[in-house]
Amino acid sequence: MTHTTIDRRRLMTGAAALSAGAIAAPSIVRAQAKKLKIAVMLPRSGFFAQAGQSCHRGALASPKVLADLGYNVELVHIDTETNADVARTQAEKAINEGARCIVGAFESGQTLAIAQVCEQRQVPLSINVAAAPNITEQGYKYLVRNFPTGGQLVTNGVKLIDAVTKAKGLDVKTAVFLHANDTFGTAQRGAMDKIFPTLNMPFKLVESISYDPKAQDLSVEVTKLRSINPDLLMIVTRAGDAIKLTRDMVRQKFEPKAIFSPGSPGLYDEEFYQAVGPYADFFFYNLPWANPKSQMTQALEASFKAANPNNRFAVDSFNAGFTFEALLVAADAFKRAGAEDGPTLMKAIRETSIKDHVMTGGPIAFNEKGDNPNIGAVSVQNINRTPTVVFPKDVAVTDPVLPMPSWQGRK
Amino acid sequence: MTFPLFAEVFLKGILTGLVYGLMALGLSVIFGVVRVVNFAHGEFAVLAMYAAFVLFGLYKVDPIIASVPVAFAFFLIGYGLQRTIVQPFVTRPQHEQFILLVGLALVLVNAMLMVFGPESRQVDLPYSLDTWMIGPLMIDKVRVYGALAALVVTAALFAFFRFTLTGTAIRAAADNLVGAAVVGLDVKKLYALSFGVGLACVGAAGSIMTALTDMTPMLAPSYTLLAFTIVIVGGLGSMAGALGGGLLIGAAEAVASAAISPSMKSMVSFGLLVIVLALRPQGLFGKAES
Numbered sequence: 001m002t003h004t005t006i007d008r009r010r011l012m013t014g015a016a017a018l019s020a021g022a023i024a025a026p027s028i029v030r031a032q033a034k035k036l037k038i039a040v041m042l043p044r045s046g047f048f049a050q051a052g053q054s055c056h057r058g059a060l061a062s063p064k065v066l067a068d069l070g071y072n073v074e075l076v077h078i079d080t081e082t083n084a085d086v087a088r089t090q091a092e093k094a095i096n097e098g099a100r101c102i103v104g105a106f107e108s109g110q111t112l113a114i115a116q117v118c119e120q121r122q123v124p125l126s127i128n129v130a131a132a133p134n135i136t137e138q139g140y141k142y143l144v145r146n147f148p149t150g151g152q153l154v155t156n157g158v159k160l161i162d163a164v165t166k167a168k169g170l171d172v173k174t175a176v177f178l179h180a181n182d183t184f185g186t187a188q189r190g191a192m193d194k195i196f197p198t199l200n201m202p203f204k205l206v207e208s209i210s211y212d213p214k215a216q217d218l219s220v221e222v223t224k225l226r227s228i229n230p231d232l233l234m235i236v237t238r239a240g241d242a243i244k245l246t247r248d249m250v251r252q253k254f255e256p257k258a259i260f261s262p263g264s265p266g267l268y269d270e271e272f273y274q275a276v277g278p279y280a281d282f283f284f285y286n287l288p289w290a291n292p293k294s295q296m297t298q299a300l301e302a303s304f305k306a307a308n309p310n311n312r313f314a315v316d317s318f319n320a321g322f323t324f325e326a327l328l329v330a331a332d333a334f335k336r337a338g339a340e341d342g343p344t345l346m347k348a349i350r351e352t353s354i355k356d357h358v359m360t361g362g363p364i365a366f367n368e369k370g371d372n373p374n375i376g377a378v379s380v381q382n383i384n385r386t387p388t389v390v391f392p393k394d395v396a397v398t399d400p401v402l403p404m405p406s407w408q409g410r411k
Numbered sequence: 412m413t414f415p416l417f418a419e420v421f422l423k424g425i426l427t428g429l430v431y432g433l434m435a436l437g438l439s440v441i442f443g444v445v446r447v448v449n450f451a452h453g454e455f456a457v458l459a460m461y462a463a464f465v466l467f468g469l470y471k472v473d474p475i476i477a478s479v480p481v482a483f484a485f486f487l488i489g490y491g492l493q494r495t496i497v498q499p500f501v502t503r504p505q506h507e508q509f510i511l512l513v514g515l516a517l518v519l520v521n522a523m524l525m526v527f528g529p530e531s532r533q534v535d536l537p538y539s540l541d542t543w544m545i546g547p548l549m550i551d552k553v554r555v556y557g558a559l560a561a562l563v564v565t566a567a568l569f570a571f572f573r574f575t576l577t578g579t580a581i582r583a584a585a586d587n588l589v590g591a592a593v594v595g596l597d598v599k600k601l602y603a604l605s606f607g608v609g610l611a612c613v614g615a616a617g618s619i620m621t622a623l624t625d626m627t628p629m630l631a632p633s634y635t636l637l638a639f640t641i642v643i644v645g646g647l648g649s650m651a652g653a654l655g656g657g658l659l660i661g662a663a664e665a666v667a668s669a670a671i672s673p674s675m676k677s678m679v680s681f682g683l684l685v686i687v688l689a690l691r692p693q694g695l696f697g698k699a700e701s
Contacts, residue, residue: 210672212676216427216620216623216624217624219423219551220668220673223416223669224669224673226549243531247539250540251551
């Protein structure tokens with residue numbers, strides 16, 4: 001048995017070592033904080049799997065671009081399974097396992113569930129896609145949203161319809177609004193009913209028709225449209241019902257002067273292009289979109305191709321672009337703050353001002369609610385089965401095609 | 412609503428209703444004889460859609476033509492399923508039958524999800540987007556072909572039950588099970604044949620539906636619900652009721668879509684269901700139990 005005795009010399013040596021450790025501690029902490037661990041939470045399975053996967057592809061392409069810009073992040077990819085309860089549990093788990101920021105979650109219900117956890121744990125949430133206005137109206141201090149609300153989508157979408165049709169000299173007098181009766185479609189209808197009368201559009205909204213997106217077909221809906229015969233059709237769809245709608249419009253030879261979506265998915269999904277082929281062309285959708293003339297967009301596109309060789313960036317650019325920007329917001333704040341603790345990081349996120357970025361619109365900056373008021377919508381048209389920015393001119397890569405060519409003779 | 416609009420949507424509803432009716436017929440035949448409610452009915456319908464989709468992909472067989480081999484294959488599946496899995500449950504309590512068939516439905520949906528994925532699939536036929544103009548009415552060719560095929564299958568089924576010995580024996584077993592057994596009919600075999608015929612109806616209907624609409628595994632529960640609504644409105648166990656219920660639901664949903672709102676069409680069919688249950692619980696064509 002050996003006995004260890006502490007003499008004065010040993011005590012002094014130990015004290016010196018402890019002091020050195022204490023002095024060195026901040027630098028160790030700083031060294032640990034050189035990389036921000038971000039949990040990217042997306043619905044990669046379940047009802048929103050397709051969109052979640054699209055966002056995920058953007059997340060996979062992001063680290064290379066962020067690293068080239070001098071940002072250092074570590075991403076942890078988490079599937080929320082299109083389930084708010086799973087999203088909440090996984091957010092807790094991710095924070096326990098060291099995530100210092102969360103990005104997500106494509107859909108408003110899951111985003112709200114994560115927001116509650118982030119608020120309790122004082123971990124910033126940078127929202128990529130979620131349009132429900134109430135997300136930023138509950139006084140949460142630990143979230144920002146670089147995405148328009150449903151109302152903004154409709155307002156910008158309808159204003160752009162007027163601008164594009166005027167620019168092409170298209171005479172539009174009547175319009176019908178056709179929308180899915182799911183959560184998103186109904187919210188868009190509410191926004192349309194509220195906002196359209198205030199916009200003084202030169203055309204009249206003669207009817208709004210809601211339909212069940214799970215219906216076998218939309219034959220009766222299109223028959224009804226034919227009987228109204230509007231100049232313009234405004235639609236809010238998802239991919240499955242956009243396919244059915246297009247088929248029935250072709251079948252019944254319903255050819256309005258233009259078909260616009262004032263801010264909804266569906267018309268730029270690969271599934272839609274594959275299913276209806278040439279009939280997918282010439283639909284418009286007015287949304288924030290990846291600015292094809294931005295250098296950062298071009299860098300993201302190159303990285304996207306390398307990370308996802310079987311997917312087209314043009315098709316994913318809405319979801320991938322917003323997911324990248326949500327990560328950019330977190331990475332940029334971390335770089336400025338030099339710390340990963342929640343309050344410091346959140347303060348830096350709130351002070352964000354990023355001039356050069358991917359999506360159309362002004363600098364990324366947040367108002368007191370946590371929304372970015374500078375997001376700008378553009379008109380995107382399907383041309384040769386590819387989403388193509390056509391308006392306004394400063395970001396357009398080609399001219400819009402109006403009036404919509406006949407269904408007949410398309411190849 | 413103008414008359415041409417009403418006439419066109421009504422006609423479309425009738426044409427779709429014929430295919431709905433054929434699908435519901437299978438449910439009615441199975442329940443009418445075996446007294447087991449097939450809670451996996453919609454799942455089998457979607458499975459038939461995928462079978463037709465595969466046949467079209469491999470051999471370019473028109474799904475309406477494919478309804479013949481698919482119906483035959485589903486007859487064999489139904490026969491085998493009844494002899495192996497369902498038969499032991501025939502005399503068990505209804506909740507056990509329910510669990511068995513719901514379990515089967517879950518297995519089928521998840522198997523289809525694994526094999527075909529969640530994306531919607533469709534077949535592009537040369538006439539998929541063609542129409543006929545009859546005065547002011549525009550009628551889809553594919554819908555007319557589908558309805559005619561459903562009508563032919565239904566007529567063949569009625570003829571089978573009316574004019575063949577096996578059909579007569581099945582009807583006898585449905586009317587009086589004890590009597591059928593007493594006169595020496597092989598009831599277990601008749602049960603299996605009935606289950607096979609029921610699934611053959613679903614196979615044919617699913618195959619025809621492939622020409623009319625897109626398919627995804629998640630469609631299955633809505634088809635089960637639709638078939639239930641139709642047979643309850645028409646009369647559970649009544650073949651004429653299934654067909655009549657299909658026509659009624661098809662037409663009512665179509666007219667309600669045009670006259671009220673497309674979103675309201677499910678409300679109309681369920682409204683019909685509630686009214687029928689309240690006023691005539693045995694269904695429009697069903698016999699009241701003595």
